[in-house]
Amino acid sequence: MADIDPRTETADEQAPGSQTTGSQPADAQTADEQTDRETTGRSIWLDNVTKRYPGQKRPAVNGVTLEIPDGQVVMLVGPSGCGKTTTLKMINRLIEPTEGRIVLGGEDVTSIDGDELRRRIGYVIQAGGLFPHMTVAQNIALVPKMLRWDKARIAARVEELLDLVGLDPDVYRSRYPKELSGGQQQRVGVARALAADPPVLLMDEPFGAVDPITRQRLQDELIRIQHEVHKTMVIVTHDFDEAVKLGDWIVVFREGAQIVQYDTPERILAEPADEFVENFIGSGAALKQLGLRRVREVEAADAVVAKAGANAAEALRRAEAAGHDHVVVVDERGRPIAWPSRRALSRMTRLPAQLDPAMPLVGSGATLNDALDTMLVSSAGATLVTGRSGVFEGVVDVETIMDAISSAREAAAERSDDAPVGTNTGAVAAVPAASDEQRPANPGDAAVGPVSDD
């Protein structure tokens, strides 16, 4: 394994992402993008980007103008062959655009050295794409080495990243990829992409090759990691549910990278731009919306609460007085143990002190989807909600969830003013007119400047 670095250009010493380099484009970039509040990400601006392959009549990507806000997760979804991967690969210029401009954090990177650009952008592919002849640590150290970091800094960074992706550095540092499970390989792939702390992370179907359970876990991990690192992430997927789960924004493509809709998951679910998007969402859009909201975001109802082992008749009286059908029995720390109905109470003298495993119960961090599921399983048509360390917080019933759905639909219908730009400037005619009207802030011509009208 030769330690050769055949790079000839000058070393890029500074950690990318910490400062804005290079020339500014003529368009006035909004100032707040450079002050980088808590995000370390940078915005991406694809300006009328087209990719034509020789010998093919129709361009693979046709005049895409796409704004990707800094620190946000943008999902590119669409059927296979729609050009979403090509669009992604043009951001780091693995595929060179035939026409158009790529602006990264205010810097036009269309014609800078491609390898140098790619060192500033994390890239994750399916199954991690780890090099089998290098250890986990060597894989992660690749980009920092190219950037000529010193050894101690690289070692510290490897440790930090393995911790971040939930792998014990002492155990995994010197393992080879084949000694890892698929999910672990994918984690290392993410760690490798984050190695030089790039402001932007591109992922191409990152969780396509792992089993559903691992995929779910990795998605949750990615959400957690993003909460820590605040990168700009662009993720290609064909799984709409994954897009809803991970994305702050979703771009729905159809053939030729025609942008059909670019919106928040809530809005796409509530107001699909056209039939194509509807079909792509699949059935159960309203149910999927439930997956977007957490129990803590809806108002939980009060309940009659009584201590375990207390007098049952007394609790029954209180429930009757409050007009409640059930009484929540809690232990001395306030954690619910049983949820007897008034009928059950009338048959007992003391409240139960033993945990009832059939009691419907969700944490406040659960999605409304989980809550509804729990309710449907129990006979009560409602579920108890617990907060930190399992303490009882309230009751959520089916009506509460119904209200939440309708209010979400209303709210989604209103949110449009801060939506980023996404159009096909080259081929507006090919886009169904209906979707044009629905798209927010859509000037629809080639002369759009980046984020001109926020």
Place this chain on the structure above:
Amino acid sequence: MTEATTASGTGTTTESVRGWRALGIQILVLLAILFGFGIWVANAPLSPTERNTLNLSTILELTGQHLALTIVATVIVLVIAIPLGILLTRGPFRKIAEPVLAIANFGQAAPAVGLIVLLFMLVPDGFRASIIALVLYAILPVLRNTMIGIRGVDQRLVEAGRGMGMTAASVLLRVELPLAVPVMLSGIRTALVLLVGTASLAAFVSGGGLGLLITTGVNLYLFSVLISGALLIAVLALIVDWVGRVVEHVARPKGL
């Protein structure tokens, strides 16, 4: 011998140990054959002419010539075939890969004896003529395995490398070639064994080597010399094969 195996993981260690054991047995058998041959030569009722040919210094000298032919030809083959093989997997040259392989195939398909004799008429130096013929003969396996090895590297790994900002040269040196090493080495080993065998033909054009024992044996009806030559060439080929296997074993990238 075993320290090379300890570095990799548990799964590979047992495999590796088994590999080393097989290699150990191979060389022991070969050494035993040589030993037996030595005892036979020392005790057999040989005529003075036979004695004259089958003494240690002559055998060593011929073996030296044989190895020189093999090694020089191999080095030239490697210098030509590996860069050519790499080149033929690079973008624009991929198209001409098939024609080049066809030419290399031609070199191998041509009968080696004919090739050597023909070249001797063009290059009246036995050693040089033999080298040229041997090189033509052995290019194919190395060239083909270099190309197969590199082509066999998962394209997604190449893309991953480019995607993280490695230059094309860096991806070649640090990803493609290391991963192609096992396939390339097995091609080189094949070429070496071919060369040891084919180098016997150099004796026809006074290029030296152990083939001389065979030609002498045939010309003078000395069966013991003829058989000794054949045996020594076979054992030499197997020893070279053994060295090749050892190198393959050691040079195989860990983690594969």
